[in-house]
Amino acid sequence: MSTFSNAMEVFRLLPKTNCRDCGDKTCLAFAGNVFLGQKQLGQCPHVPADIAQKYSSQEKIRSIQEEDFMRNMEKMKSMLRELDLEERAKKIGATYADNKLSLNIMGKKFSINNQEDVFTDLHANHWLLGTSLSYINLCQGVPLSGNWVPLRELPSGKDWYRLFGQQCELILKKTADNYSDLFEDLVHIFSGRQIAKQFDADIALILSPFPLVPMLICYWKPEEGMESSLNLFFDDTAERNMGIDALYSLGVGIAKMLEVLARQHSGR
Ligand code: SF4
Structure with a gap:
């Protein structure tokens, strides 16, 4: 599977002329093949080189991370x-x-x-x-400090943050946008705990995947022409209690699990 969340994400990057230079009958068919990992975005000769390069390096980073x-x-x-x-x-x-x-x-x-x-x-x-x-x-058993920080502010977080934004926070945001029961289900099914406002978010909820590695999810609803947004925060001790690569996998895994749950719930 590719780094894209769905075929429409690929389709948006294409010229939509259905010229067939890639060997597929339509841009949509090509987008489906890229999403399934059967073709590379750069195989459409009309995608600007910088865009094709950007997605191809993300692909490489992801497969290295999986290995x-x-x-x-x-x-x-x-x-x-x-x-x-x-x-x-x-x-x-x-x-x-x-x-x-x-x-x-x-x-x-x-x-x-x-x-x-x-x-x-x-x-x-x-x-x-x-x-x-x-x-x-x-886990080093470091007690929680109660100081919430984004992944990029953890000691080794900078290298991981961009991919984390795409693979975790963006997926969670889309799920929250499309699945109105998400936060309620997080409370009931996964023992999430809503807390008083943090960072002026409309919803702030703590999940505890591991006793010394809680996560704070903050969601800002869309309003007056502004898109919604979602950020995930960790206690600033998190890297000492788990390691940055495992923290990344944890966030991405939870985002994907909730995306599947939302899809099952809506019957899509
Ligand atoms: S080469 Fe590009 S523009 Fe032409 S059909 Fe394939 S994807 Fe569409």
Whole structure:
């Protein structure tokens, strides 16, 4: 799959002349192929080189990040095998019983033992396992400061921020724009907690994917010709309790999970 969220995003970048120079019958067909990862945007000779280049480098960055994620997961699994889970649980806000460490992930129980056997009602995909292992292995147990900052203000956040904006915040914003029950569902299904106004946002809600890595979602509704906006903030201790690459994966994974939930809800 490409870096685009849907084929219309690609279509908007095309001249829409249906000239067939790319080998497809229409610009829309070409857009669909680019979205599915079967063609590159630059294969339309009428897309300006700087635009094609911009999207092609994003594609490369993303696939490098995915490879890094999988490599990192193998490392995290071997670290888990050596861990004293009982000691670890005390440090990271987890519990320990029956040789399993248990975490509360957005209101749902997630348990794991040293052999990587997972016990949870959550959908146990790569994203959940990867981010949980990073938290269990890397969390330094630093108490929360209560000081919310955007990803770019975390010590290593600058390199990740632009992609994070596209892959996480933009997806969350679109979901919030199109799915009016989103924030209500975040409260009821994922134990989110609405809080008093932060940064003058219309809605400010805290999710707790991990005990020492909460996230603050702030949403500003559209008004008088101004688009809505959405930003995600972390406690300024977050990088010490998880690592920047895992924080990035966490935000992107949650955004994608909520996008799917919204789609299922609307029957699209
Ligand atoms: S070459 Fe470009 S403009 Fe022509 S049909 Fe393909 S996508 Fe459309």
